[in-house]
Amino acid sequence: MSAAHLWTVFPRAGPFRVPPTISANGCSVSASMVAAPYRSSEEMVYEVVLKQAALVREQRRTGNDRALADVFKDRNMLNEAYDRCGEVCAEYAKTFYLGTLLMTPERKRSVWAIYVWCRRTDELVDGPNASHITPVALDRWEKRLNDLFEGRPYDLYDAALSDCVSKFPVDIQPFKDMIEGMRLDLRKSRYNSFDELYLYCYYVAGTVGLMSIPVMGICPESNATAESVYNAALALGIANQLTNILRDVGEDARRGRVYLPQDELAHAGLSDDDIFRGKVTDKWRSFMKDQIKRARMFFDEAEKGVSELNSASRWPVLASLLLYRQILDAIEANDYNNFTRRAYVGKGKKLVALPVAYARALMGPSKSSRIGRT
Numbered sequence: 001m002s003a004a005h006l007w008t009v010f011p012r013a014g015p016f017r018v019p020p021t022i023s024a025n026g027c028s029v030s031a032s033m034v035a036a037p038y039r040s041s042e043e044m045v046y047e048v049v050l051k052q053a054a055l056v057r058e059q060r061r062t063g064n065d066r067a068l069a070d071v072f073k074d075r076n077m078l079n080e081a082y083d084r085c086g087e088v089c090a091e092y093a094k095t096f097y098l099g100t101l102l103m104t105p106e107r108k109r110s111v112w113a114i115y116v117w118c119r120r121t122d123e124l125v126d127g128p129n130a131s132h133i134t135p136v137a138l139d140r141w142e143k144r145l146n147d148l149f150e151g152r153p154y155d156l157y158d159a160a161l162s163d164c165v166s167k168f169p170v171d172i173q174p175f176k177d178m179i180e181g182m183r184l185d186l187r188k189s190r191y192n193s194f195d196e197l198y199l200y201c202y203y204v205a206g207t208v209g210l211m212s213i214p215v216m217g218i219c220p221e222s223n224a225t226a227e228s229v230y231n232a233a234l235a236l237g238i239a240n241q242l243t244n245i246l247r248d249v250g251e252d253a254r255r256g257r258v259y260l261p262q263d264e265l266a267h268a269g270l271s272d273d274d275i276f277r278g279k280v281t282d283k284w285r286s287f288m289k290d291q292i293k294r295a296r297m298f299f300d301e302a303e304k305g306v307s308e309l310n311s312a313s314r315w316p317v318l319a320s321l322l323l324y325r326q327i328l329d330a331i332e333a334n335d336y337n338n339f340t341r342r343a344y345v346g347k348g349k350k351l352v353a354l355p356v357a358y359a360r361a362l363m364g365p366s367k368s369s370r371i372g373r374t
């Protein structure tokens, strides 16, 4: 069963152990939050984790990356495709791009290709043409995805990803799930419980962790199980998305969206109206403290997995973890006013985080792995 039972700041019954750190947080619980007589989002997501882990375990057993016949005979075109992905990555995610430069050329360009596909998928619902996006357009995007996985790319960016998935044991499921997340975003603007929100976070961000592991690779000296590394990767995606949500409460509210669990809002004596009013009250501060605590738990869970990654992949992952986590500190520093003040990490703090991440990334997997053995 999954190592990361970081579901909720509220302990609940069911098949999952609740770690003491979570149950000891002093939050009170309502009966509806405890009972979970359904197949939870975590259980559904964990099935995907197991499948991905099996693929990467096979890669570790055989000792090498997949050496399938090259899908593309035209090397120049392929190099250009990857270079274009690198350019997009450098433009949209400078720090992350910098971090990838330490990776082997094959891994580096493959991570760029995955990044570009994710960015384009996100732009469908978040970009300038978002108002024209319909479920049919997402179905077409999924058809393109199937085609590129079968070696029939539609454009240069797709060609790069098509080559990447022919070389590394990358499964199509997390990609499909990210598109599912975009579908969900089109039809849903409220989340009744953290269980519902967790599934959304998995779709749009947890999937990124699952896509990246086969390319970033697990350190050959690692004693950790593939499942535990996948769980950490999943946790980083969830932590990032929760942080993104907490940072953007005001911005999302202005678009009529509330990505906060309705039952937890009600439990804190808050409602959508309080969010639309955008007044920082003690109730809001207290609610936010719990939400931030939960996001940090996911970051902590993710952090345990970083040292198990291939050495060159640790730096970009840790740097992005440290930087994104600091957004939570910035929300606190803004006295929880995420209605009208945007929490951001200043250049100085970013510059400090990079060498810190670099130094910590030099440390290999722990001898007694904290996250599970093979």
Ligand SMILES: CC(C)=CCC/C(C)=C/CC/C(C)=C/CC/C(C)=C/[C@@H]1[C@@H](COP(=O)(O)OP(=O)(O)O)[C@]1(C)CC/C=C(\C)CC/C=C(\C)CCC=C(C)C
Pocket: 096, 111, 114, 115, 116, 118, 119, 122, 126, 204, 205, 206, 208, 209, 210, 212, 213, 229, 230, 232, 233, 234, 236, 237, 240, 241, 244, 302, 303, 305, 306, 309, 316, 317, 320
């Ligand atoms: C090193 C590293 C971070 C690698 C990931 C590279 C990659 C493929 C990134 C794709 C990111 C992307 C474009 C996702 C689309 C959906 C989306 C935008 C999600 C949000 C990201 C933050 O972006 P931003 O603040 O720009 O959001 P706006 O669109 O502007 O609102 C997310 C919040 C989530 C992205 C998720 C990750 C970066 C998870 C990465 C996890 C790993 C690489 C696994 C690491 C492994 C272990 C063992 C910890």
Ligand SMILES: [Mn+2]
Pocket: 122, 126
């Ligand atoms: Mn976005």
